[in-house]
Amino acid sequence: MTIKIDIGAPGxxxxxxxxxxxxxxxxxxxxxxxxxxxxAVISDDRIGPLYAKAVLEQCRSSGKKVQLYSFAAGEASKxxxxxSKLTDGLLDxxxxxxxxxxxxxxxxxxxxxxxxxxxxxxxxxxxxxxxxYLAMIDAAIGGKVGVDTRAGKNLVGAFHPPKCxxxxxxxxxxxxxxxxxxxxxxxxxxxxxxxxxxxxxLRADMDLLLSADPEAAKVAVAGSxxxxxxxxxxxxxxxxYRQILNFGHTLGHALEAASGYSLSxxxxxxxxxxxxxxxxxxxxxxxxxxxKALSSGLEGLGLGLETIPQLDPEVVMSFLSSDKxxxxxxxxxxxxxxxxxxxxxxxxxxxxPEPLVREIIGSRRENN
Amino acid sequence: MTIKIDIGAPGxxxxxxxxxxxxxxxxxxxxxxxxxxxxAVISDDRIGPLYAKAVLEQCRSSGKKVQLYSFAAGEASKxxxxxSKLTDGLLDxxxxxxxxxxxxxxxxxxxxxxxxxxxxxxxxxxxxxxxxYLAMIDAAIGGKVGVDTRAGKNLVGAFHPPKCxxxxxxxxxxxxxxxxxxxxxxxxxxxxxxxxxxxxxLRADMDLLLSADPEAAKVAVAGSxxxxxxxxxxxxxxxxYRQILNFGHTLGHALEAASGYSLSxxxxxxxxxxxxxxxxxxxxxxxxxxxKALSSGLEGLGLGLETIPQLDPEVVMSFLSSDKxxxxxxxxxxxxxxxxxxxxxxxxxxxxPEPLVREIIGSRRENN
Numbered sequence: 090m091t092i093k094i095d096i097g098a099p100g101x102x103x104x105x106x107x108x109x110x111x112x113x114x115x116x117x118x119x120x121x122x123x124x125x126x127x128x129a130v131i132s133d134d135r136i137g138p139l140y141a142k143a144v145l146e147q148c149r150s151s152g153k154k155v156q157l158y159s160f161a162a163g164e165a166s167k168x169x170x171x172x173s174k175l176t177d178g179l180l181d182x183x184x185x186x187x188x189x190x191x192x193x194x195x196x197x198x199x200x201x202x203x204x205x206x207x208x209x210x211x212x213x214x215x216x217x218x219x220x221x222y223l224a225m226i227d228a229a230i231g232g233k234v235g236v237d238t239r240a241g242k243n244l245v246g247a248f249h250p251p252k253c254x255x256x257x258x259x260x261x262x263x264x265x266x267x268x269x270x271x272x273x274x275x276x277x278x279x280x281x282x283x284x285x286x287x288x289x290x291l292r293a294d295m296d297l298l299l300s301a302d303p304e305a306a307k308v309a310v311a312g313s314x315x316x317x318x319x320x321x322x323x324x325x326x327x328x329x330y331r332q333i334l335n336f337g338h339t340l341g342h343a344l345e346a347a348s349g350y351s352l353s354x355x356x357x358x359x360x361x362x363x364x365x366x367x368x369x370x371x372x373x374x375x376x377x378x379x380x381k382a383l384s385s386g387l388e389g390l391g392l393g394l395e396t397i398p399q400l401d402p403e404v405v406m407s408f409l410s411s412d413k414x415x416x417x418x419x420x421x422x423x424x425x426x427x428x429x430x431x432x433x434x435x436x437x438x439x440x441x442p443e444p445l446v447r448e449i450i451g452s453r454r455e456n457n
Numbered sequence: 458m459t460i461k462i463d464i465g466a467p468g469x470x471x472x473x474x475x476x477x478x479x480x481x482x483x484x485x486x487x488x489x490x491x492x493x494x495x496x497a498v499i500s501d502d503r504i505g506p507l508y509a510k511a512v513l514e515q516c517r518s519s520g521k522k523v524q525l526y527s528f529a530a531g532e533a534s535k536x537x538x539x540x541s542k543l544t545d546g547l548l549d550x551x552x553x554x555x556x557x558x559x560x561x562x563x564x565x566x567x568x569x570x571x572x573x574x575x576x577x578x579x580x581x582x583x584x585x586x587x588x589x590y591l592a593m594i595d596a597a598i599g600g601k602v603g604v605d606t607r608a609g610k611n612l613v614g615a616f617h618p619p620k621c622x623x624x625x626x627x628x629x630x631x632x633x634x635x636x637x638x639x640x641x642x643x644x645x646x647x648x649x650x651x652x653x654x655x656x657x658x659l660r661a662d663m664d665l666l667l668s669a670d671p672e673a674a675k676v677a678v679a680g681s682x683x684x685x686x687x688x689x690x691x692x693x694x695x696x697x698y699r700q701i702l703n704f705g706h707t708l709g710h711a712l713e714a715a716s717g718y719s720l721s722x723x724x725x726x727x728x729x730x731x732x733x734x735x736x737x738x739x740x741x742x743x744x745x746x747x748x749k750a751l752s753s754g755l756e757g758l759g760l761g762l763e764t765i766p767q768l769d770p771e772v773v774m775s776f777l778s779s780d781k782x783x784x785x786x787x788x789x790x791x792x793x794x795x796x797x798x799x800x801x802x803x804x805x806x807x808x809x810p811e812p813l814v815r816e817i818i819g820s821r822r823e824n825n
Contacts, residue, residue: 099467173537173606180608208576211603211614235579238541240548246579247615 092311097322098232098250105230105254105318107311109303112218112257115144116151123216123252125189128155129179131202133162136194136220139263144193144218156182160201167197167237169245175205188213189252195221195268196228200243203234207249215251221264222272222306223355225256226279226313231321231331256314258306269299270390271355276309277387278362279316282336285429287312288386295389332437336423337362340450343408347400359392364449369424369432371445376427383428402450409446420446460679465690466600466618473598473622473686475679477671480586480625483512484519491584491620493557496523497547499570503530504562504588507631512561512586524550528569535565535605537613543573556581557620563589563636564596568611571602575617583619589632590640590674591723593624594647594681599689599699616693624682626674637667638758639723644677645755646730647684650704653797655680656754663757700805704791705730708818711776715768727760732817737792737800739813744795751796770818777814788814 091108106118119128128148132141137159148155158178160171179188190213192202199217206215217229235246261269273291276298280288290312291298297305317334324331341361345352352360363384369375409420421438425431432439459476474486487496496516500509505527516523526546528539547556558581560570567585574583585597603614629637641659644666648656658680659666665673685702692699709729713720720728731752737743777788789806793799800807 169537169541176613177606177608180606180612208603208613208615210612211601211616233579235576238545238548240545244548244578245544245576247576248579 092307094311094314094318096230096250096254096314096318099248100250102322103250103253105256105314107225107256107258107307107314109257109259109307111255112140112144112260113147115147115218115255116153118253118255119148119153119189119191119216123189123214125214126154126187127184128153128189128191129184130155130157130191130193131175131198131205132157132159132193133166133195133198134159135162136198140218140220140260141193144191162197164197164237164242167201167242169236169238171201172204172208172236175202176209179205179209184209184213186210186213189216190214191216191218193218193220195219195224199224199228200234200246201236203249203251204236204246207234207247212249215249217251217254219254219256220260221268222261222310223268223275224272225254225310226272226317227275229254229256230314230317254314256310258301258303258310261301261303261306264301266299267353267355269301270392271353273298273309273390274355274359274362274387274392276313277383277390278334278337278358279313281362281383281425281428282333282423282431283316283320283429284312285427287316288428292386292389299390330437332421333423333431335438336425336431337365339409339420339422340364340368340405340446343405344400346408347405353392355390356392359387359390363387365422366425367449368422368441368445371449372424372441374424374426374432374434376425379425379427400450402447405450406443406447460675462679462682462686464598464618464622464682464686465693467616467693468618470690471618471621473624473682475593475624475626475675475682477625477627477675479623480508480512480628481515483515483586483623484521486621486623487516487521487557487559487584491557491582493582494522494555495552496521496557496559497552498523498525498559498561499543499566499573500525500527500561501530501534501563501566502527504566508586508588508628509561512559530565532565532605532610535569535610537604537606539569540572540576540604543570544577547573547577552577552581554578554581557584558582559584559586561586561588562592563587564592567592567596568602568614569604571617571619572604572614575602575615580617583617585619585622587622587624588628589636590629590678591636591643592640593622593678594640594685595643597622597624598682598685600693622682624678626669626671626678629669629671629674632669634667635721635723637669638760639721641666641677641758642723642727642730642755642760644681645751645758646702646705646726647681649730649751649793649796650701650791650799651684651688651797652680653795655684656796660754660757667758698805700789701791701799703806704793704799705733707777707788707790708732708736708773708814711773712768714776715773721760723758724760727755727758731755733790734793735817736790736809736813739817740792740809742792742794742800742802744793747793747795768818770815773818774811774815 094105095102190206219225219229232248232250341358345357366380462473558574587593587597600616600618709726713725734748
């Protein structure tokens with residue numbers, strides 16, 4: 090059974106479809122949600138051979154005009170140069186305004202192909218076909234697209250909602266273990282900020298989710314999409330409420346950067362969630378014991394705090410002050426009340442005393 | 458007296474303010490319509506010394522944080538490379554989401570700086586300060602921003618409406634004569650498709666407009682902004698009605714390209730309008746005599762058909778078929794009923810028999 094969840098966006102909402110085997114029905118789904126004169130599948134050279142070529146063949150055999158455009162896998166590819174190359178490829182092939190771009194892959198592909206779609210002839214339609222947990226529950230939902238620059242990640246981009254998101258849990262079988270864990274961190278985050286019951290379900294189904302059991306994955310992905318979808322529907326252009334999705338990410342991004350990116354994004358955000366919960370506890374905003382509970386929940390993913398390398402607190406602090414989400418040069422934090430609920434005292438994020446942040450980063454180091 | 462015209466846009470409308478001396482009130486206008494933590498003025502190296510530096514000084518003396526970013530004047534600068542450089546300059550200087558970009562210049566500046574604003578940190582606010590007739594009545598209105606690629610003009614971009622448009626006719630005094638004429642061609646076009654009375658007023662005030670008399674310019678600019686504003690308000694994302702603004706441009710663009718861009722955009726569009734009116738007459742859609750009337754009206758600008766060089770009809774036809782506005786490979790034309798009114802029989806544009814187009818292009822050649 091396919092699950093359909095509508096996500097709000099400026100102009101019109103779009104559906105996220107979640108179901109095992111959906112990829113095989115792609116041409117029918119395109120006809121319904123994203124009819125176009127020509128299609129362009131964009132994928133990287135790792136996912137391309139696994140799934141994008143199959144997508145291509147299906148589209149062709151249903152009579153669609155379609156071509157595949159590929160780029161080298163990896164975050165390093167999410168840059169303006171590849172955006173230009175993909176765009177020029179479409180222009181050289183004579184693609185017009187009646188084009189639909191199909192992004193098949195992880196977050197990098199969705200962001201890069203999405204930015205191509207957002208800017209090609211001032212915007213053409215886009216279908217997101219995420220192939221990782223992280224892309225299914227996070228990157229493909231909400232309309233954010235863009236590329237990295239030398240100054241940091243996602244600094245150039247747009248809001249360009251897709252016509253639909255197609256999440257087929259069958260593709261998770263080929264996902265490397267560490268990418269499964271990293272994606273599930275964001276699912277835990279959705280539970281932590283919005284839904285304690287969902288959080289408990291994730292803990293209970295952990296082993297099935299880590300082995301990418303299609304039914305368990307479908308339920309978890311749908312749960313996370315529903316939660317994220319409610320947030321982005323309420324705050325389509327990220328002016329307020331959507332900030333709660335940054336829980337764990339203020340410190341997480343700084344930890345990731347301070348490690349020279351030797352720390353994975355998933356592990357960094359997991360650590361960031363635990364440390365930001367501790368921050369909340371010290372400020373008496375977060376229920377006592379929340380940090381410990383998060384830590385034990387995330388341990389099952391093999392990404393708990395024990396994997397954090399020793400980092401100099403001053404280096405972490407320096408990355409905090411250069412974060413894109415700072416306002417007037419000060420970092421802001423989303424704080425929990427308890428698992429399943431965020432504090433909304435000063436908008437949805439707040440400043441906290443710097444010495445306390447420094448202390449929490451430092452104490453983590455001593456524990457290692 | 459400042460004239461204020463509201464232009465519709467997805468989300469919220471924005472005002473176009475037209476008045477002599479408005480540039481001197483810029484800080485107050487920014488406080489009202491585009492408050493921001495930091496401002497970045499973007500201008501080219503021709504307009505920068507004339508106006509952008511004065512804008513900068515005024516902002517500084519009113520206590521605003523502001524810096525000037527400049528690029529080499531000319532259409533050749535409207536490329537992704539300069540968009541990247543300007544973006545990186547802002548990132549290096551630590552600009553955040555609470556930024557407002559002020560575009561001071563002609564259409565190239567508005568498009569390039571606007572595309573920076575549309576994509577910087579997924580979009581920051583934008584104020585358009587057009588300094589040419591063409592930018593005031595056309596480029597700055599409607600939210601279209603973007604850059605050229607090797608495949609053609611404006612092929613990469615976005616819809617990013619400004620917070621406000623500030624048109625100060627005093628700056629037209631420094632505009633070269635041929636740029637005044639070229640801008641007024643688009644004003645004539647607005648009259649031709651929408652308002653015969655406005656068209657007649659332009660003809661009557663031609664000499665004052667060509668000498669950039671501030672009062673006559675204010676009235677003409679406001680008239681054109683009102684007409685274009687009504688069109689883009691009805692069709693914010695260019696799905697239908699906005700096509701009427703392409704009158705004269707299907708053939709105009711092809712003539713411009715076929716001449717290797719030796720023909721100015723204004724002259725090419727003027728010729729395109731006359732020839733598309735003739736096309737309409739031959740198809741018995743356009744009132745007989747319209748083409749002649751347009752030709753005599755445009756003669757006053759020194760851009761009439763007599764300035765068109767001899768062009769090979771086959772070359773012009775080849776550029777027609779590669780136009781961005783083609784659908785399924787066929788060019789579409791906006792046809793007049795008479796001056797002040799367009800035909801809306803098949804949507805707002807229609808296909809016409811190719812042999813007739815070829816004949817009209819060829820007959821023009823023989824007349825020269």
